[in-house]
Amino acid sequence: MYERKIGVLTSGGDCPGLNAVLRGVVKAAEKLNWQVIGFRDGFEGLLQPPQYTTLDHVSTAGIMQLGGTILGTTNKGHFVAKVGSGEKTAVPKDVVENARATLAKLEVEGLIVVGGDGSLTTALQLYEQGFAVIGVPKTIDNDLEATSMTFGFYSAVSCVTDALDRLHSTAASHKRAMVLEVMGRHAGWIALHGGISGGADIILLPEIPFEWGKVAEVIRRRDAEGYQSTMIVVAEGARPEDGNQQYQAIEGAEHRFRGIGDVVAREIEKRTGKETRCCILGHLQRGGAPGPIDRILGTRFGVKAVNLIQEGKFGRMVSYQHYEISDVPIADAVHQLRLVDPTAQLVQTARDVGISFADE
Numbered sequence: 332m333y334e335r336k337i338g339v340l341t342s343g344g345d346c347p348g349l350n351a352v353l354r355g356v357v358k359a360a361e362k363l364n365w366q367v368i369g370f371r372d373g374f375e376g377l378l379q380p381p382q383y384t385t386l387d388h389v390s391t392a393g394i395m396q397l398g399g400t401i402l403g404t405t406n407k408g409h410f411v412a413k414v415g416s417g418e419k420t421a422v423p424k425d426v427v428e429n430a431r432a433t434l435a436k437l438e439v440e441g442l443i444v445v446g447g448d449g450s451l452t453t454a455l456q457l458y459e460q461g462f463a464v465i466g467v468p469k470t471i472d473n474d475l476e477a478t479s480m481t482f483g484f485y486s487a488v489s490c491v492t493d494a495l496d497r498l499h500s501t502a503a504s505h506k507r508a509m510v511l512e513v514m515g516r517h518a519g520w521i522a523l524h525g526g527i528s529g530g531a532d533i534i535l536l537p538e539i540p541f542e543w544g545k546v547a548e549v550i551r552r553r554d555a556e557g558y559q560s561t562m563i564v565v566a567e568g569a570r571p572e573d574g575n576q577q578y579q580a581i582e583g584a585e586h587r588f589r590g591i592g593d594v595v596a597r598e599i600e601k602r603t604g605k606e607t608r609c610c611i612l613g614h615l616q617r618g619g620a621p622g623p624i625d626r627i628l629g630t631r632f633g634v635k636a637v638n639l640i641q642e643g644k645f646g647r648m649v650s651y652q653h654y655e656i657s658d659v660p661i662a663d664a665v666h667q668l669r670l671v672d673p674t675a676q677l678v679q680t681a682r683d684v685g686i687s688f689a690d691e
């Protein structure tokens with residue numbers, strides 16, 4: 332007989348490391364003789380009739396190395412708290428009450444929400460309405476405030492690095508410019524880290540609007556210097572100084588970004604005459620096995636979330652700061668996104684190794 336019952340759900344876009352969190356939650360909970368209920372498909376599983384499964388050491392054995400989430404997830408549905416370009420919206424009252432009734436009926440004493448900015452905004456709304464919620468920060472974008480890293484990010488960076496390694500050889504063989512479009516609607520962390528690690532020549536970020544003339548200048552200069560090819564990494568949310576971001580508006584959800592890579596490739600050909608191709612990495616960045624950093628971070632986050640329930644510290648989010656796992660108010664994490672500071676040391680380091688952001 333278990334002493335307490337807690338719940339966990341994974342919400343928003345999936346990312347590598349979610350299963351490591353679930354496994355960490357279960358291991359820490361079972362040590363306390365607590366039972367873990369895993370709600371399916373994000374917050375949707377809380378609606379009556381609830382969709383859930385009991386998670387234990389048997390059902391979570393061998394899941395750490397799996398991509399995705401065994402619970403399923405969604406970034407749409409009844410609990411969406413961010414739409415468009417990240418504007419807040421309130422979860423309807425009847426939906427909140429429906430979820431409250433589910434948790435009461437199942438006698439769930441604490442709910443761990445594993446999610447990014449949108450899902451943690453929902454979690455905060457629930458907490459403010461009396462739910463016993465703990466947040467765990469997840470996103471490949473690494474753009475959550477109040478934690479210096481989210482799990483999923485380094486697995487995505489590793490995917491970008493691998494893609495650039497592969498694209499280098501084909502670009503050099505054909506003496507082409509190669510544009511790689513990577514994820515990052517608002518924050519360019521994946522583009523910045525992946526670009527540096529994969530040896531990009533130009534990185535275009537949402538935080539640093541670029542000039543077409545500068546992009547063309549770098550390519551012409553490299554050709555004159557005898558380089559065979561030029562590698563350009565562009566975050567999906569990047570935009571030229573005199574132009575717009577490329578996205579599709581989606582009813583009741585956040586905008587879907589895609590297409591800036593092709594725009595950049597076409598403009599390079601027009602301005603320089605250099606043959607250019609574009610590769611959109613897309614959801615490959617979100618899939619597959621988590622790397623070691625994300626497995627470890629996910630495990631640490633899962634365990635800490637259980638510790639916080641034990642301490643009754645609801646409304647808090649686990650956070651990675653200075654190599655340690657601590658906790659912060661969820662509210663601190665969702666009031667704004669953590670963006671790349673154009674004056675940051677890493678941006679300067681990139682410039683010092685000759686990477687251009689096409690802005691100066």
Ligand code: F6P
Nearest residue numbers: 344406470471472514515516588
């Ligand atoms: O927030 C994570 C993220 O992967 C973004 O980088 C990307 O723009 C978005 O989710 C894609 O969402 P979807 O899976 O709905 O296409």
